[in-house]
Amino acid sequence: MRPAILNPLFTEVETLEGVGPKLKKPLARLGLERLRDMLYHLPERFVTRRAVRDLDEARVGEHIVVALTPTEHRSSGSGRGPYRVLAADAAGNICALTYFGKAMYTAKKQLPVGEKRWVAGRLDQYGQSLQIVHPDHVLEAFEESGSRLSEPVYALSEGLTQPKVAHLVEQALDRAPVLPEWIEPTLLQQRGWPAWRDALGLAHAGEHSAARDRLAYDELLANSLALSLVRADRKRRRGVALKGDGRLRSRLDLPFALTQAQKRAIAEIDGDMRQEAPMLRLLQGDVGAGKTVVALEAMLIAVEAGAQAAMLAPTELLARQHFATLRQLATPTGVTIALFTGRDKGRARESILMGLLDGSIDIVVGTHAIFQEAVSYRNLGLAVIDEQHRFGVAQRLMLASKGRRTPHTLAMTATPIPRSLTLAQYGELDVSRLDELPPGRQAIDTRVAPLDRLEEVVEGLARHISDGKQAYWVCPMVREAEDLPEDIAAAEARYAALKERFGDAVVLVHGQLPADIKDAAMERFVSGDAKLLVATTVIEVGVDVPNASLMVIEQAERFGLAQLHQLRGRVGRGAAKSVCLLLRGETLSDTARERLALMRQTQDGFLLAEEDLRLRGGGELLGTRQSGDAPFRIATMDQVRDLLPVAHDDARLLMERDGGLTSSRGEAARVLLYLMERDWGVQLLRGG
Numbered sequence: 001m002r003p004a005i006l007n008p009l010f011t012e013v014e015t016l017e018g019v020g021p022k023l024k025k026p027l028a029r030l031g032l033e034r035l036r037d038m039l040y041h042l043p044e045r046f047v048t049r050r051a052v053r054d055l056d057e058a059r060v061g062e063h064i065v066v067a068l069t070p071t072e073h074r075s076s077g078s079g080r081g082p083y084r085v086l087a088a089d090a091a092g093n094i095c096a097l098t099y100f101g102k103a104m105y106t107a108k109k110q111l112p113v114g115e116k117r118w119v120a121g122r123l124d125q126y127g128q129s130l131q132i133v134h135p136d137h138v139l140e141a142f143e144e145s146g147s148r149l150s151e152p153v154y155a156l157s158e159g160l161t162q163p164k165v166a167h168l169v170e171q172a173l174d175r176a177p178v179l180p181e182w183i184e185p186t187l188l189q190q191r192g193w194p195a196w197r198d199a200l201g202l203a204h205a206g207e208h209s210a211a212r213d214r215l216a217y218d219e220l221l222a223n224s225l226a227l228s229l230v231r232a233d234r235k236r237r238r239g240v241a242l243k244g245d246g247r248l249r250s251r252l253d254l255p256f257a258l259t260q261a262q263k264r265a266i267a268e269i270d271g272d273m274r275q276e277a278p279m280l281r282l283l284q285g286d287v288g289a290g291k292t293v294v295a296l297e298a299m300l301i302a303v304e305a306g307a308q309a310a311m312l313a314p315t316e317l318l319a320r321q322h323f324a325t326l327r328q329l330a331t332p333t334g335v336t337i338a339l340f341t342g343r344d345k346g347r348a349r350e351s352i353l354m355g356l357l358d359g360s361i362d363i364v365v366g367t368h369a370i371f372q373e374a375v376s377y378r379n380l381g382l383a384v385i386d387e388q389h390r391f392g393v394a395q396r397l398m399l400a401s402k403g404r405r406t407p408h409t410l411a412m413t414a415t416p417i418p419r420s421l422t423l424a425q426y427g428e429l430d431v432s433r434l435d436e437l438p439p440g441r442q443a444i445d446t447r448v449a450p451l452d453r454l455e456e457v458v459e460g461l462a463r464h465i466s467d468g469k470q471a472y473w474v475c476p477m478v479r480e481a482e483d484l485p486e487d488i489a490a491a492e493a494r495y496a497a498l499k500e501r502f503g504d505a506v507v508l509v510h511g512q513l514p515a516d517i518k519d520a521a522m523e524r525f526v527s528g529d530a531k532l533l534v535a536t537t538v539i540e541v542g543v544d545v546p547n548a549s550l551m552v553i554e555q556a557e558r559f560g561l562a563q564l565h566q567l568r569g570r571v572g573r574g575a576a577k578s579v580c581l582l583l584r585g586e587t588l589s590d591t592a593r594e595r596l597a598l599m600r601q602t603q604d605g606f607l608l609a610e611e612d613l614r615l616r617g618g619g620e621l622l623g624t625r626q627s628g629d630a631p632f633r634i635a636t637m638d639q640v641r642d643l644l645p646v647a648h649d650d651a652r653l654l655m656e657r658d659g660g661l662t663s664s665r666g667e668a669a670r671v672l673l674y675l676m677e678r679d680w681g682v683q684l685l686r687g688g
């Protein structure tokens, strides 16, 4: 149970003044749902503004506050271009205040002609004239002396402004309780760190590295502690030694030779499963490294030893695909494989449940439904969790721990976690790495083109298809669970446009489509009947169609590197030379530009993962928050390098002294775990 002291922090943002249904959505888009989220929505940076008497005093590019009097409002003829308010300073210089989109309505209200206003923003030049694009503030009064010239800059989403966010943060800070200290006093002193509540206040008020470090440390400590709790729980459990004799594996008739890396991983897994202590191993391998066949071998070991195996996929789509792949590969072994998803109802469901209970099903592939309460296994020996970074690591491990005898667990991930983070993400888990791609893979030719070359792209696509090859067309979308109507609309619109050109050869898949329609579309694409698959990021993980050798990604600048890498990994799987075309919008931020350049330069997933963390620009990327591919929300890479080893040792020490978290520091640590939403570890403690 969550300690009561935290309750105020877990109340909804709607309880804050000024948050109604209209603001809820843009806040949710940033993952800001409770007061706690608001507190941890730390400024991306601070701007320091200089108050100037007139524009002659200011440099282009400088952040200023200046008194301006609007002289004229100009809307663009078409209504599509920017809305401009011309305004004069005290010396008679004219400056344009430029607004795009709906912001013009604010401008109309805030800047009546002839009335002096204080305008804060960045001075830019456009053509021969001066302008301020989307001023940060327009104030009727401004106290030059003693007024705040340094201001936080928060990540925003459409519908939010800096002052609105600042106001909400302020209220959240006011309501934040004083919490017991979970950091060792000596460390706190040695580093000069403030207490938790003070640290938050300071981090929102200005550049304060000690405050930031402290908050980062909290996150790292919570993570290390939670992983230690999972690890300790594992050690308390007993599993079953599964000694495979190779009789099923020897019947496999694979169309390729295993790579050395695959062989090594299988040997490591086999070694673990022969022990009574339940395996807890992570199989890490870049997209296309061949994890599926390793999983199959592991599952066959379990079946050879008389046990059952279950494989958990993150989406229905992937579960189906794994099922099809595994069934085909395993045909010569004669094992019984079943597919089980939440969609199975009635008789079909009953018969699978029976099969799992009486042991007539050897291997089951499915979504989280396979670990639900209603599902009982005769003898589950191995749980394989695919792409588990999408789930929240330990939650799955706990699920897999159902039953008296803990099954061996193999977690697979294609997210190449930088070495520097493996410890953080997985604590002391055993790791097998597939650090070698199957032979014969060709480099994917990656290009960047502006969206206005669309026609050419479609022509290229037509040639590609008439050569008998297949292609993906990806439109951006946050995550399956949180898709924005605009993004769905964009995918639908693109599909409609391409359908005009390619007719029935195009299919559409996105998270909002009914399951049977999605399946049918997918089946047509996998079978080669459909040539072009228009999709949102649903296809990000796992889909394997070797004949698809062209990938078009629209609005590529909105994706993070790790995600682009995953998407690109869908092509380059067959013999044909593959192309990945990144279509970008008109304007790019510096980090977006750098990300796209990196995609062209390298195919090294580990390098991209490191860079991804570095280049994660604030708020502009899709689906990065909560998606689990950024392991930490607060700690930066530098802080991870500096503080993670300390947190790791600290957690171990605390666990040694007080594994049940019952001392006063243990109690404080519980508060921390809930606060940082790493409480899955606590729940493993008795009475947790």
Ligand code: ADP
Residues within 6 Å of the ligand: 256, 257, 258, 259, 262, 285, 286, 287, 288, 289, 290, 291, 292, 293, 414, 438, 439, 542, 544, 546, 573
């Ligand atoms: P991932 O690690 O991304 O899950 P998959 O298991 O889907 O990769 O494998 C990618 C592709 O490579 C599949 O088409 C698979 O059949 C093929 N493959 C796997 N191992 C080998 C190998 N040793 N040699 C050649 N192809 C392989």
Ligand code: MG
Residues within 6 Å of the ligand: 291, 292, 542
């Ligand atoms: Mg896979």
